[in-house]
Amino acid sequence: MPLRVIFMGTPEFSVPTLRAIADAGHEVAAVYTQPPRAAGRRGLELTPSPVQREAERLGIETRTPTSLKGEAEQAAFRALQADIGVIVAYGLLLPRAVLESPRLGCINGHASLLPRWRGAAPIQRAIMAGDSETGMMVMRMEEGLDTGPVGLVEKCVIEPDMTAGDLHDRLMGVSAALIVEALARLERNSLAFTAQAVEGVTYAKKIGKSETHVDWTRPAAEVHNNIRGLSPFPGAWCEVEIGGRVERLKLLRSTLAQGVGEPGGILDDRLTVACGAGAIRLVEVQRAGGRPAAAQEFLRGTKIEKGMKLS
Structure with missing residues (x-):
């Protein structure tokens, strides 16, 4: 019944x-x-x-x-x-x-x-x-x-x-x-x-604002887990200089990658980023006020090159 x-x-x-x-x-x-x-x-x-x-x-x-x-x-x-x-x-x-x-x-x-x-x-x-x-x-x-x-x-x-x-x-x-x-x-x-x-x-406590800013000094696996665990909301983020102005970049998808460098450093033309140990590759990002975009689409309209740094 x-x-x-x-x-x-x-x-x-x-x-x-x-x-x-x-x-x-x-x-x-x-x-x-x-x-x-x-x-x-x-x-x-x-x-x-x-x-x-x-x-x-x-x-x-x-x-x-x-x-x-x-x-x-x-x-x-x-x-x-x-x-x-x-x-x-x-x-x-x-x-x-x-x-x-x-x-x-x-x-x-x-x-x-x-x-x-x-x-x-x-x-x-x-x-x-x-x-x-x-x-x-x-x-x-x-x-x-x-x-x-x-x-x-x-x-x-x-x-x-x-x-x-x-x-x-x-x-x-x-x-x-x-x-x-x-x-x-x-x-x-x-x-x-x-x-x-x-x-x-x-x-499982509520997500705090302090957890959303990416700490690139952490090991790559931890950075990757934070990015995907916070996606799509509230979203992990970092800052990057675009066209002479510092902008906030929301990070929506990533994957573990090969590479070594200064934490936050861009290692190639595919948005591979060095972490405290290892590296990740950003797969999907979103500029402030913009829409989510695949990394390659984002890079076609934005100049972010090897040697630049995310903070």
């Missing part, structure tokens, strides 16, 4: 899961998402989240509270009389009263192999750390930060040059399929949950 679901999510990552739940025939009683945020060039327009836009397209009631700690919001949540709460990248902490309100509790789709990378930025942190594998997990939610027991797992290889954007898009589809499978098993009362391992706990 289809379940009555409350869905809670905010970014684009969550949209395919909401759509898949509805397509599977479950009744989505309401969608909770972050309130509209200021956007536009001047930051004056309030823009609804991707999940809100999808919920409205599907004709599902949407709620955008700034907190769920108050009794009035909790009573409104209980009044929905849901069988299950499904959370995928919602962005608000859920108090116990909310977690225990649905008949079957709440489950969460989390983009890591827990207990590794609990927290806000598991996709970026896995790549920045040089992990070769990650995945999606469906867990039963508790009050702790991503501490609940796990019901389903699907692993995913992190390829050597894969960016956070690439991995995000792959796991986005995995999340949708895995959550629908979890709901089907809950309908049959056949989803077992296993406690997370005590060993191997790491935390």
Whole structure:
């Protein structure tokens, strides 16, 4: 029998899961998402989240509270009389009263192999750390930060040059399929949950601004992992002199390369850059105010030569 679901999510990552739940025939009683945020060039327009836009397209009631700690919001949540709460990248902490309100509790789709990378930025942190594998997990939610027991797992290889954007898009589809499978098993009362391992706990803290400026003195593998882990957002960057003016250059894709030189030094005409140990080759870059461009396209209109330096 289809379940009555409350869905809670905010970014684009969550949209395919909401759509898949509805397509599977479950009744989505309401969608909770972050309130509209200021956007536009001047930051004056309030823009609804991707999940809100999808919920409205599907004709599902949407709620955008700034907190769920108050009794009035909790009573409104209980009044929905849901069988299950499904959370995928919602962005608000859920108090116990909310977690225990649905008949079957709440489950969460989390983009890591827990207990590794609990927290806000598991996709970026896995790549920045040089992990070769990650995945999606469906867990039963508790009050702790991503501490609940796990019901389903699907692993995913992190390829050597894969960016956070690439991995995000792959796991986005995995999340949708895995959550629908979890709901089907809950309908049959056949989803077992296993406690997370005590060993191997790491935390995926939010990306800090100081992490986005490339430090060319670091080994090439670390520089490469930072570039791809921060791509496309917020984006790793460096500065370079173009036409007598210093400009910020956003680095979107790179690959490990051969070469030795002063850190930040350009080693050839293909944007190979020396690091503290080894070198990387820039594959895709973006000038401030410009669009992403492949390295060779970028070089056709920009004079960056061997011997110049990125800082």
